Structure formats: structure tokens, C-alpha cells
Amino acid sequence: MSFLRSVAKEALDHVVSVTKYLCCLHIVNTYACTLTLVSGPSMLPTLNLTGDLLLVERVSHKMGKVRPGDVVLVKSPVEPRKNLAKRVIALEGDKVTSFMDPLTNDQCKTIVVVPGGHVWIQGDNLYASRDSRHYGPVPYGLIQGKVFCRLWPLDSFGSLDK
Amino acid sequence: MTFLRSVAKEALDHMVSVTKYLCCLHIANTYACTLTLVSGPSMLPTLNLTGDLLLVERVSHKMGKVRPGDVVLVKSPVEPRKNLAKRVIALEGDKVTSFVDPLTSDQSKIIVVPRGHVWIQGDNLYASRDSRHYGPVPYGLIQGKVFCRLWPLDSFGSLDK
Numbered sequence: 001m002s003f004l005r006s007v008a009k010e011a012l013d014h015v016v017s018v019t020k021y022l023c024c025l026h027i028v029n030t031y032a033c034t035l036t037l038v039s040g041p042s043m044l045p046t047l048n049l050t051g052d053l054l055l056v057e058r059v060s061h062k063m064g065k066v067r068p069g070d071v072v073l074v075k076s077p078v079e080p081r082k083n084l085a086k087r088v089i090a091l092e093g094d095k096v097t098s099f100m101d102p103l104t105n106d107q108c109k110t111i112v113v114v115p116g117g118h119v120w121i122q123g124d125n126l127y128a129s130r131d132s133r134h135y136g137p138v139p140y141g142l143i144q145g146k147v148f149c150r151l152w153p154l155d156s157f158g159s160l161d162k
Numbered sequence: 163m164t165f166l167r168s169v170a171k172e173a174l175d176h177m178v179s180v181t182k183y184l185c186c187l188h189i190a191n192t193y194a195c196t197l198t199l200v201s202g203p204s205m206l207p208t209l210n211l212t213g214d215l216l217l218v219e220r221v222s223h224k225m226g227k228v229r230p231g232d233v234v235l236v237k238s239p240v241e242p243r244k245n246l247a248k249r250v251i252a253l254e255g256d257k258v259t260s261f262v263d264p265l266t267s268d269q270s271k272i273i274v275v276p277r278g279h280v281w282i283q284g285d286n287l288y289a290s291r292d293s294r295h296y297g298p299v300p301y302g303l304i305q306g307k308v309f310c311r312l313w314p315l316d317s318f319g320s321l322d323k
Contacts, residue, residue, distance in 0.1 A: 023185035030192070075302035078278035115296070117240035135276070141237035141303050 033057040034145065036073060038085045042123030042130070046071065046160055047085060053152035054085070056145035066091070066119065066140075071147040071160055074121060077138050078130075085147060086121035086131055092140070096120045098133045112137070119143070195219040196306065198235060200247045204284030204291070208233065208321055209247060215313035216247070218306035228253070228280070228301075233308040233321055236282060239299050240291075247308060248282035248292055254301070256281070260294045273298070280304070 039051040047054075056073045060066060068088050076082040090096045096112045098120075114120050118137035123129025132138060150156055201213040209216075218235050222228060230250050238244040252258045254277045261270045275281050279298035284290025293299060311317055 020182040020186065023189050024182065026189060027185050075300070076278065077300040077302065078276070080278055080301040115240070117238065117242055139237070139239040139300060139303060140242040141239065142300060 031058055033059075035151070036083065036085075038073075041128040042125055043071070043085055043087070044125040044128070046087075046124045047150075048153070048156075051152075052150055052156075054147045055149040055151055056147050058145040060146045061140075061143045066143060066146060068094075072121070073144040073147060074138060075142040075144055077135055077142060083144060084121075086123055086129075088119050089122050089132070090114050090120040092116045092118055094120070096132075117141070193220055195221075197312070198245065198247075200235075203289040204286055205233070205247055205249070206286040206289070208249075208285045209311075210314070210317075214311055214317075216308045217310040217312055218308050220306040222307045223301075223304045228304060228307060230256075234282070235305040235308060236299060237303040237305055239296055239303060245305060246282075248284055248290075250280050251283050251293070252281040254279055258293075278302070 034056050036054050036056050037051055038047060038054060039049065040047075041049050054073075060070075061072065066072060066088055068090055070088045071085060072088055073083050073085055076084050092114050093116070094114050096114060098112060112120070114137045117140050119140055120132045120137050122131045122133065126133075147160060150158060150160060196218050198216050198218050199213055200209060200216060201211065202209075203211050216235075222232075223234065228234060228250055230252055232250045233247060234250055235245050235247055238246050252275050254275050256275050258273045258275060258281045259270050260273055261268070273281075275298045279300050281293045281298050283292045283294065287294075308321060311319060311321060
């Protein structure tokens with residue numbers, strides 16, 4: 001009986017220890033940087049169709065240091081459980097001239113001024129991306145982090161600008 | 163020398179232990195429930211002007227169980243660092259009749275809440291900036307659902323009292 005009790009106690013100690021380390025790892029994941037796998041055609045040629053493993057840092061957007069040209073991870077405004085990787089085109093107060101669909105329409109849409117607290121995001125592949133041209137500027141609060149490094153595939157390891 | 167070393171080691175052990183417990187507390191705060199202090203006139207008479215301590219649970223909105231009538235904590239779409247307490251009036255696909263300004267105009271328009279968005283309003287329509295001003299807000303901005311008031315003590319409990 002005491003043998004079982006000591007085994008159970010040791011198992012419990014291990015579980016508690018592992019839980020504590022997982023909590024610390026989770027804190028790092030939420031506040032420092034995280035890994036994410038993205039796929040899809042909307043950010044070609046910057047990101048691959050079949051999937052890229054990206055390192056996303058979670059500090060810049062909390063300090064307000066998101067700039068036009070950054071690729072960010074953003075919670076989708078139409079599907080709240082999905083995260084998207086898009087490029088920030090304009091910040092609050094900037095004017096954006098958006099073409100609705102370069103294939104079918106040469107008309108300029110009316111020039112949009114990005115409202116306070118919002119950003120304008122677009123995929124690099126304008127022909128296959130649903131973004132702010134379709135659902136308008138997205139609130140800055142939906143940004144989850146800034147992509148700064150690609151880890152996989154290895155032949156395009158490193159910064160996204162290569 | 164060894165005395166200092168053992169004191170330093172003990173202090174470090176305590177720090178690591180405290181850090182581990184703070185991490186676990188933080189996880190509970192982020193994924194189970196959290197406390198928040200809200201103030202302002204926009205949710206009178208439900209919430210007080212001078213400040214209420216609210217218990218906010220963080221499970222329902224992740225499971226999609228936010229319903230019209232719920233008071234939610236939501237990240238402001240115009241000031242990303244502020245959280246607001248507002249009431250959910252309509253979910254995606256619902257139609258909302260919104261009066262532009264009840265004081266000066268009888269005009270109203272019918273708006274369909276787009277997919278992935280909710281329509282939020284303060285209970286005090288005359289002193290609240292909400293979806294009537296900045297439109298439906300994305301569901302992803304919801305931080306949690308308010309389910310209990312802890313302070314002031316004379317209105318302790320559910321918000322419906």
C-alpha cells in the first residue's frame with residue numbers, strides 16, 4: 001500500500017513539475033514569440049502555397065511598432081477562429097486607393113481613409129487574396145504578432161525579404 | 163563565501179518557485195477567468211459610473227457561446243489598448259435597427275451584421291460610443307463574458323439584479 005502511495009506521489013510530483021514548465025513555455029509562446037504554420041495562395045510569392053513554418057514575435061504590436069510593409073499574423077475578422085498572414089499596407093489615418101479586382105475592373109474604388117485604431121491589410125497575391133479590399137480595414141486589436149523569420153522550408157530559411 | 167552562495171541559491175530557488183506559480187496563475191487568468199475594473203457612464207444603470215470590479219470568464223467566447231444580452235469585455239476597435247464592457251445586441255446575420263442619435267433624430271437604418279462580427283451597445287444609449295458609431299465589431303475582439311460583480315458589495319452577484 002505504501003509502495004503504491006509513494007509511486008503515486010512521485011507521479012504526481014512529475015505531473016506538477018511538467019505542468020509548471022508547460023506554463024512557463026506557454027507564457028513565452030504568448031508574450032515573446034510563437035511558431036505558426038501558414039499555407040494558401042494569398043501571400044505568394046512571399047509565402048509558399050503548401051505551407052511555411054514562421055516565427056512570429058509578439059512584442060512589436062503591443063508596443064505599437066507595426067509599420068506598413070510588415071507581414072503580420074492577424075485574427076480573421078470574418079472567421080474568428082482562423083489566423084491569417086497578411087501584409088500591412090496602411091495605418092490609421094493613411095489613405096488607401098484600392099482596386100477591387102485587377103482582373104475584371106480597372107476602376108479605382110473611392111479612396112479610403114483608414115479609421116482610428118484600424119489597419120489596412122492585403123495579401124501579396126492580389127488575385128487570390130480576401131483582405132481589406134473585401135472586408136475593409138481591420139481593428140488593430142486583431143493583430144496577433146509580426147512575422148520576422150521563416151524556419152521551413154530550409155531553402156528559404158531566414159527573413160521573408162529574400 | 164559558501165554561506166553567501168547557499169543564501170543566493172536559496173533565494174534563486176524561491177524566485178524560480180514564485181515565477182512558476184505566477185505563470186500558473188497567469189494561465190488561469192488568461193484561459194479561465196479574470197478580474198477587471200470598469201468605470202464610465204456607458205453601461206448605466208447596469209454598471210456604476212465610478213467603478214465596478216467584475217469577474218470575467220474566458221471560456222464561453224472561445225466556444226462560440228456568446229448570446230445577445232450578454233455583457234462582454236471587448237477590445238476597443240478604435241483604441242486597441244483599451245477594453246470596454248458592452249452588451250451584445252446581435253450576432254452575425256441578424257438585422258439591427260439603429261437610431262443614429264436618439265436625441266436629435268428619428269432616423270433609423272437597418273443593418274445586417276456581417277459574418278464574424280457582433281453588434282455591441284452600451285445600456286446608456288445617450289452616453290455610449292458603440293456599434294452605432296463605429297459599426298459591428300469583429301468577434302475576435304471579444305475578450306470574455308462578464309458573469310459576476312464583486313464590488314461594490316451591495317450589488318454583489320449577477321448583473322441582472
